[in-house]
Amino acid sequence: MADAEEKKAAEKLDTKVTSKEGLPVNELQNMKDEYLREGLLILGELVTKRFG
Amino acid sequence: MSRSFAVVGVFLVWVGLAVAQDSEQFKPKPVFGKEARVISYVLDNNHYRKIKLNDSLSAAILVRYITELDNSKTYFLASDVKSFDRYKYSIDDLTRNENVTPAFEIYKVYDQRYKERMNYVLTTLVNQNFDYSIDEYYEPNREKATWATSKEELNEIWRKIIKSQALSLKLAGKKPDEITETLKTRYQRFAKTFSQFTSEDVFGIYMNSITEAYDPHTNYMSPKQSDLFKQQMSLSLEGIGAQLQSENDYTKIVRILPGGDAQKSGKVNENDLIIAVAQGKDGEMVDVVGWRLDDVVKLIKGPKGTVVRLMILPAKTGVNGPAQEVVLVRDKIKLEDQAAKKEVINYQLNGRQAKLGVISLPSFYMDYEAYQKGDPNYKSTTRDVKQLVGELKAEGVDGIVMDLRNNGGGSLPEAVDLTGLFIKNGPVVQVKNSSSKIDVLADDDKEIFYSGPLVVLTNRFSASASEIFAGAIQDYQRGVVVGEPTFGKGTVQTVLDLSRFINDDEPVGDLKLTFQKFYRVTGSSTQHKGVSPDISLPSAFDAEHFGESASPSALPWDVIRAASFQKTTDVNERVVAALNKSYQDRVRYDANLKKFISETDILRKNINENTHFIK
Known part of the structure; x- marks a missing residue:
């Protein structure tokens, strides 16, 4: 159950996607500034909530 | 809205005052008394609090002044403090x-005690071989400790302080002789800095003990501090365009700012040491080795178009190399480091490449002097952010984060105008003066410059104008506030030039005076409570120790009637709940976030820990 939830959460957050060439394209993953990273992830969610 | 010079919360670093002279006697100048009288009159009659300087406040000011001098209770003796009761x-x-x-009688005692302590540290403690097998500890926060009753008691306190510092150096891998040398250099530097204190410094500390008894944001600013304050607000200065730093006895160039003559000349480099300064083409060189940094800066700064000559020791040849004379012309320098900046982050969103914009805003700056002179291009937060948002829109960003972390505030009109870029029109903030008159400051422009998704990022050190902006965006449901609860400073200051009231040959300072309190459009004050984020991120800083609530003289929280305003439909409770749910999911499953929460917990415990074991 926990695994399923984790997978769902990861899919929803879309944080493990790579480019067509197989290289990471998500700059957020490597961001050292945790606060900004969280702010951007929440903004990403907000974009989908309003317009997605 | 009117463009009064209202200032909401710019934090200044105290940098000290005048030329250093070891033999200087601390004594009041006549102008100090004049400034003190005018300030007490203005406080009694114009401060928001409407309280009078009386016996009760006098007692509180005395405690505050003693605490300002010796916050850790490691210099004065109990008998000294008792004698100050007079x-x-x-x-x-x-x-x-x-x-x-x-101010000066108490400081003379402090001066004596400080020198006694430095003497004891440098002649005895730094040379000691400490026994780290003894089970003992030291409590750095001595706020609740009693004053030492004897020099022997102070010696014991200082033994633990130095042992604690020696242990830190030992744990960092230093050898015994290196520990001794490091501590010796450290305390020689403290002693030297202390010896450069002047009567102006003493007066400044004393006057701030008086002004801050009314509230923590009412401050006396010496003439030099006033210049610095105006520089910070306008993000410009007139000089050669070099950032300086004091290093041992030298003034070192640590950074060349773009646009200044230091850069244009090509003759000055980072890490060069300035050893003398001369005015104009023929002025005599003044040796500045051993000077306080602010005094060297005072010599180098000056009106645009004037010449200053520097004698420098170039970094490439070092302190033993031949000195070179450099002729520079002062110019107006923009402090762009402090201005708003933008960034675009690429993000994979629902299978497509998305772009998220970030605007970092370190303060709500405004060049008030240029504005008053009618310069249509005066430096303005709103103008800069509008341009950046326009560029982000042109780049096709899907949303914007407005990063207000560590933004201590600034110009109130700029906070109102900036909010106006994101809302249609309507009230932004309400201000109440000491006569309980309430003014509503509104955005009258019906245009929404940016209507897309918006997140406002805050932390404990987002204060004042930042809280006005974040509060309005939240109240209008225009965006989502993410981060820590903000500082909780809900007061407005104005700056009074004391020379308007004092006729004296000596320069006089300014008074930054709390004269209004501001309220969100909902009617709630931000005093103490600040703005609570819609989504709270981990915080290491609690309200008891950080923010407005940590100041005993802070004005209280209260509430007035709400202003009439129309919420948007951009961010409703359902959206915030869904975002919170996603965040909580991430708390459980995101390894980076779990690690961050764990590290923040440790940091919080360390900050609140007051016991240092020195074994």
């Missing part, structure tokens, strides 16, 4: 009579 109920009357004697 001023307990007289500071009010003395101040009104232009008498600032208590």
Whole structure:
């Protein structure tokens, strides 16, 4: 159950996607500034909530 | 809205004052008394609090001044503090009579005690071989400790302080002789800095003990501090365009700012040491080795178009190399480091490449002097952010984060105008003066410059104008506030030039005075409570120790009637709940976030820990 939830959460957050060439394209993953990273992830969610 | 010079919360770093002279006697100048009398009159009649400088406040000011000098209770003896009681109920009357004697009489004792302590550290403690097998500890926060009753007791306190510092160096891998040398250099530097204190410094500390008894944001600013304050607000200065730093006895160039003559000349480099300064083409070189940094800066700064000559030791040849003379012309320098900046982050969103914009805003700056002179291009937060948002829109960003972390505030009109870029029109903030008159400051422009998704990022050190902006965006449901609860400073200051009231040959300072309190459009004050984020991120800083609530003289929280305003439909409760749910999911499953929460917990515990084991 926990695994399923984790997978769902990861899919929803879309944080493990790579480019067509197989290289990471998500700059957020490597961001050292945790606060900004969280702010951007929440903004990403907000974009989908309003317009997605 | 009117463009009064209202200032909401710019934090200044205290940098000290005048030329250093070891032999200088600390004594009040006549102008100090005049400034003290005018300040006490203005505080009694114009401060928001409407309280009078009386015996009760006098007693509080005395405690505050003693604490300002010796916050850790490691210099004064209990007998010293008891002797200061002779001023307990007289500071009010003395101040009104232009008498600032208590400042200097108390400081003379402090000066003596400080030198005693430095002497003990440098002659005895730094050479000791400490026994780290003894089970003992030291509590750095001595706020609740009692004053030491003897020099022997102070010696013991200082033994633990130095042992604690020696242990830190030992744990960092230093050898015994390196530990001794490091501590010796450290305390020689402290002693030297202390020896450069002047009567102006003493007066400044004393006057701020008086002003801050009314509230923590009412401050006396010496002439030099006033210049610095105006520089910070306008993000410009007139100089050569070099950032300086004091290093041992030298003034070192640590950074060349773009646009200044230091850069244009090509003759000055980072890490060069300035050893002398001369004015104009023929002025005599003044040796500045051993000077305080702010005094060197005062010599180098000057009106645009004037010449200053520097004698420098170039970094490439070092302190033993031949000195070179450099002729520079002062210019107006923009401090762009402090201005708003933008960034675009690429993000994979629902299978497509998305772009998220970030605007970092370190303060709500505004060049008030240029504005007053009618310069249509005066430096303005709103103008800069509008341009950046326009560029982000052109780049096709899907949303914007407005990063207000560590933004201590600034210009109130800029906070209102900036909010106006994101809302249609309507009230942004309400201000109440000491006569309980309430003004509503509104955005009258019906245009919404940016209507897309918006997140406002805050932390404990987002204060004042930041809280106005974040509060309005939240109240209008225009965006989502993410981060820590903000500082909780809900007061407005104005700056009074004391030379308007004092006719004296000596320069006089300014008074930054709390004269209004501001309220969100909902009617709630931000005092103490700040703005609570819609989504709270981990915080290491609690309200008891950080923010407005940590100041005993802070004005209280209260509420007035709400202003009439129309919420948007951009971010409703359902959206916030869904975002919170996603965040909580991430708390459980995101390894990076879990690690961050764990590290923040450790940091919080360390910050609140007051016991240092020194074994």
